[in-house]
Amino acid sequence: MPSVESPRLPTVVDVAKEAGVSRQTVSNVLNTPDIVAPATRSRVEQAIASLAYRPHASARRLRTRKSSTIGVRLDPVANGISGAVLDRFLHALTERADEHGLRVLLFTAKDPLDEVAQFRRLLDGADVDSFVLTSTSYDDPRTDWLLRAEADFVSFGRPWGSDVADPARRWVDVDGHQGVAEATRALLDGGARRVVFLGWPSASGIGTERRQGWRDTMLAHGVLAPAELDEVDLTVDDQVSLASDRIGELAAHLAETGRTIDAVVCASDSLALGAFMVLGRSVPVVGYDDTPVAAALGLSSVHQPVEEVAHATLDLLLHQGPAARVASPGSAADPRHRLLAPRLVLR
Structure with missing residues (x-):
């Protein structure tokens, strides 16, 4: 069965012939239209539309050094x-x-x-x-x-x-300070006093900002003394298992003196999942990023737009x-x- 050849696509030469101009004029209309006389530019544009000409993207990139x-x-x-x-x-x-x-x-x-x-x-x-x-x-x-x-x-x-x-x-x-501050306020308004922060250990702008949102809000409400605040300011790498271990250690430490974790606000949903796996639904846990995992588990979280x-x-x-x-x-x-x-x- 003979093959059917695809119709030949129009070229710059075809446009130039249709408009009665040179190839360079067509190129100028395509790349630097301001330098072409309005009447000539209009004639070339009509030829382009009539032939349904589309400039080749790779060739245009080589000419203009622009790739879009x-x-x-x-x-x-x-x-x-x-x-x-x-x-x-x-x-x-x-x-x-x-x-x-x-x-x-x-x-x-x-x-x-x-x-x-x-x-x-x-x-x-x-x-x-x-x-x-x-x-x-x-x-x-x-x-x-x-x-x-x-x-x-x-x-x-x-x-x-x-x-x-x-x-x-x-x-x-996205204003991470505002997001964590809002989460912390919601937990305090719900009756929590000892709100734990679970964040990252390395110095990062994002992590520091989110931690500061929690700390500023806790200090403003005056529910914990500075030493108590430091005690519940936790750092851990962004891994679920490590977060679980860290929350478990703090819960055991507080239990020795008859204290408990009232709530946890986290720098990520990964950390929130780790905390949730230890505390279950008995303690409010708020994550950050509002991922599908948080939604599936019913965890509160800070949503980034x-x-x-x-x-x-x-x-x-x-x-x-x-x-x-x-x-x-x-x-x-x-x-x-x-x-x-x-x-x-x-x-």
Whole structure:
């Protein structure tokens, strides 16, 4: 049976013949339309529409050094609980980018320095036009390198340890202090007195902010003396089993003096699950991230508006705004920084 050949797609040459202009004029209309006379530009645009011509993406990238692509590192996931937040963010970012004719390119890297090497490779090959950073940290080498390279980027997370109002460092973040403070207040209003905080041991902007939300709220209510507060300020790596062990140790220690854990607020749903496995439903436990695991178990948790984060990230990439320093980072009038409010989900 003879094969059926696909119809030939129109080329720049076909458009040029149809419009009665040179190939260069067609290229100018496609890439730098402002330099073409209006009447000529209109004639070329009519020819493009008549022939249903579509520029070849790869050829356009080589000509213009623009790929309409955003690069995002796919973070390694230590466990499937906390990784759900990044999954939601990537889905929302990809959907939002598609609405603007943009693509998201995911890549992997072993560590921040390896990620910088990937930045260089992707920029040199014109594979991406901009980057979205996740998992920001103190003394983050990625942002400094991108600034020196004059690359376009926005961070999901504040530039911890740097000037958060710096107009060159555009970021979108969720107010972790507010989220944990709201959770702590809800537990205190429910009659709890000894509210334990279960957080991470390493110095991180995210972890420190969430811990401070608990501590500030506890101090404001004056329910525990500073020494008692330190006693129930727990640190552990973000693993369910380690969280269970740590809560079990504290419960046994308090029981020696006739005291109990009234409630627990955690820096993540992974830690909340660990606490829940020891305490059950006899003690209120609040997590952070409102993952499907928390919802399935009926655990209260702080919900991050990840879809709003993705929308704000794309807005900052597409509309850079004035470069002047702003006095109130994160405010509605701030063109460079967005600090979004989380929401406590009680179950």
